Amino acid sequence: MNIHRLSGLFSLFIILLNSLNIQAQEFTVNIQVDGYTNDTLILGSYFGEKQIVKDTLFAKSKGKFIWQPTERPPQGVYLVLLKPDNIFAQFLVNATENKFSFEFNQKDLIGLKFKGSQENKIFYDYLKYLQDKRTLADTLKARMEKAKVAGVTDAESQKKLDGLDKEVKAEQQNIMVTHPASLTALLIKSNVEIDIPSFEGPEDSVKVRRYYYYKDHYFDNIDLNHPCLIRTPFIHQKVDYFINKVCNQHPDTLIKAIDFVLKKLENNTDAYRYYLADFLNKYAQMKIVGTDAIYVHLVDKYYKTGKASWVTEDILKKMTDNADELRNILIGKIMPDFTTYLESGQAIRLHEVKSTYTLVIFWAPDCGHCKKIMPTVVDFYKNNKDKGVKIFAVCTKGGDKTATCWPAVKEKGMDDFINTADEYQRYNSKVRIKSTPKIFILDEKKEILIKDIPAEELDRIFKEILQIDGRKNERPVSNE
Numbered sequence: 001m002n003i004h005r006l007s008g009l010f011s012l013f014i015i016l017l018n019s020l021n022i023q024a025q026e027f028t029v030n031i032q033v034d035g036y037t038n039d040t041l042i043l044g045s046y047f048g049e050k051q052i053v054k055d056t057l058f059a060k061s062k063g064k065f066i067w068q069p070t071e072r073p074p075q076g077v078y079l080v081l082l083k084p085d086n087i088f089a090q091f092l093v094n095a096t097e098n099k100f101s102f103e104f105n106q107k108d109l110i111g112l113k114f115k116g117s118q119e120n121k122i123f124y125d126y127l128k129y130l131q132d133k134r135t136l137a138d139t140l141k142a143r144m145e146k147a148k149v150a151g152v153t154d155a156e157s158q159k160k161l162d163g164l165d166k167e168v169k170a171e172q173q174n175i176m177v178t179h180p181a182s183l184t185a186l187l188i189k190s191n192v193e194i195d196i197p198s199f200e201g202p203e204d205s206v207k208v209r210r211y212y213y214y215k216d217h218y219f220d221n222i223d224l225n226h227p228c229l230i231r232t233p234f235i236h237q238k239v240d241y242f243i244n245k246v247c248n249q250h251p252d253t254l255i256k257a258i259d260f261v262l263k264k265l266e267n268n269t270d271a272y273r274y275y276l277a278d279f280l281n282k283y284a285q286m287k288i289v290g291t292d293a294i295y296v297h298l299v300d301k302y303y304k305t306g307k308a309s310w311v312t313e314d315i316l317k318k319m320t321d322n323a324d325e326l327r328n329i330l331i332g333k334i335m336p337d338f339t340t341y342l343e344s345g346q347a348i349r350l351h352e353v354k355s356t357y358t359l360v361i362f363w364a365p366d367c368g369h370c371k372k373i374m375p376t377v378v379d380f381y382k383n384n385k386d387k388g389v390k391i392f393a394v395c396t397k398g399g400d401k402t403a404t405c406w407p408a409v410k411e412k413g414m415d416d417f418i419n420t421a422d423e424y425q426r427y428n429s430k431v432r433i434k435s436t437p438k439i440f441i442l443d444e445k446k447e448i449l450i451k452d453i454p455a456e457e458l459d460r461i462f463k464e465i466l467q468i469d470g471r472k473n474e475r476p477v478s479n480e
Contacts, residue, residue, distance in 0.1 A: 029100060041057040043067055043080055044088075074231065074270070075095055075183065094119045102117070119182060122182050144158060172188045172192070186226060194217050224271070255294055258297075259301070276298070276308055280298045280303075283298070284322075289450065290330075295322075325432040328431070331450065334445065335446045337351040338431060339422075341421060357384075357462075360391075361392075361439050362394045364395065369436070373456075374455075375412075389462075393419050395420070402422075406421075439455070
C-alpha cells in the first residue's frame with residue numbers, strides 16, 4: 001500500500017479518535033423546572049465570598065434547559081437561579097459524572113430529583129435529612145422557650161434536643177465513612193469543629209494552650225488542596241474567621257497567619273490565586289493603622305518573586321511602586337531623614353531634632369481637615385511638651401505657593417512648632433506625601449511608633465506610648 005495513503009489513514013484515525021474522546025468527555029446537565037414559565041435560567045457557582053454567573057440557559061421547551069459548556073466545569077457547588085424572583089437551587093459537580101439530569105418544582109428548592117448523579121443523590125438525601133431534623137429541633141426549642149416564659153424548665157425537650165444533636169452527628173459520620181470520596185463528605189467534614197484535648201494546669205495556662213491548639217489545628221478538617229474548595233459556600237467564612245477572629249490583629253501576627261493560609265493553598269491553583277489577590281486588595285484598601293505592612297509583605301514575598309504569574313508587568317510595577325513608597329515609613333522603621341527649611345531659609349534635617357518624642361505632621365494651608373485638627377495638635381503640644389515632645393511641621397505647598405505657609409502658621413497658632421517647608425518638595429523622595437494631614441509619632445531614635453492617627457486620639461495614644469515605655473524602662477528594685 002502507498003505509504004502516503006497509510007499516513008493519510010493514520011491521520012484520519014487520530015482525528016476520529018480525538019473526536020470520540022471529546023464526545024466521551026462531553027459534559028451535559030439536563031434541567032427541568034416544573035411550573036417555571038420564564039424562558040431564561042441563570043447558572044452560576046460559588047467562588048470565594050461571591051456567587052458568579054457561569055452561563056445563561058434558554059429554554060428548549062417549557063421549563064426544560066440544557067447546560068452543555070464547551071469545557072468541563074471545575075468541581076464545586078453550582079446554582080440555578082430562577083427569574084424574576086432570584087431564588088436558587090444548588091447542585092454538585094464532581095470530577096467523574098459527565099452526564100446527569102435533575103428535576104424540581106420552583107416552589108420546592110430542596111426536592112430535587114436526580115438521574116445519573118450519585119453525588120447529588122447523597123447531597124440531597126442529606127439536605128432532606130437535615131430539614132426534617134431542623135423542623136423537629138425548632139419545635140423542641142419553641143417548647144423550651146414557652147416553658148422559660150412560664151418560669152419552668154422543660155428538661156424533657158432539652159433531653160430530646162441533645163439526642164437530636166447526637167443523631168445528626170452520627171449521620172454525618174456515617175456519610176463520611178460510607179462515601180468518603182464524595183463532595184458531600186468533604187462539605188460535612190469541613191464544617192466539623194476540631195476536638196480540643198483536655199489540658200491540665202492553672203486555668204489561665206489551660207486557656208492559652210487551648211487557644212494555640214485550636215489555632216494550630218483550625219484547618220485540620222478542611223482539605224485545602226481540594227479543587228472544589230473555592231467553589232463552596234463556606235470556605236470564605238472559614239478563612240475570614242481564622243484571619244479576623246482567631247488571630248491577633250497585630251500586623252506581624254496577621255502576616256504569619258496569611259503566610260500560613262497561602263502555604264496550605266499553594267497546590268490549589270484557583271484558591272491560591274483567589275486568596276492572594278483577596279488579601280492584597282483588602283490590605284491595600286484598609287485604613288487601619290499598621291496594615292500597610294501586610295500589603296508591602298504580600299508584594300515583596302509573592303508578587304515580586306513571580307508567585308503571581310498572572311499579573312501583568314504594568315500592574316506589577318504599580319504595586320511595586322506603591323510598596324516602595326510605603327516601605328520606609330512602616331511602623332517600627334526609622335523615619336527616613338530629609339532636609340527641609342525654616343522660614344528664614346535655614347536648612348534643617350529631621351534627625352537633627354533632639355527630643356524624646358517627635359510628632360511629625362505634614363499639612364497644607366488650604367487643607368480643610370488640617371484647619372479642623374490643628375487646634376487639637378496645638379493643645380497636644382501644650383499638654384505634652386514637658387514630657388519631651390517636639391513637633392516638626394512640614395508645610396507641603398511648593399513653588400510659588402510655599403510663601404502661603406508662613407502666614408498660616410501664625411493663623412493656626414503653630415508658632416511653638418518647628419515649622420518648615422520646601423518649595424521643591426524634595427522630602428517626597430524619602431517620604432511620599434499623597435494627602436494631608438499626615439501624622440507620625442517618633443521616638444528618640446526616630447523610630448516610627450505610630451502614624452496616621454486621628455488628631456483627637458493623640459492624647460490617649462500618647463499616654464499608652466508613655467505607659468509602654470515606662471514598663472520597658474522599669475528596673476527591679478534592689479533588696480540590698
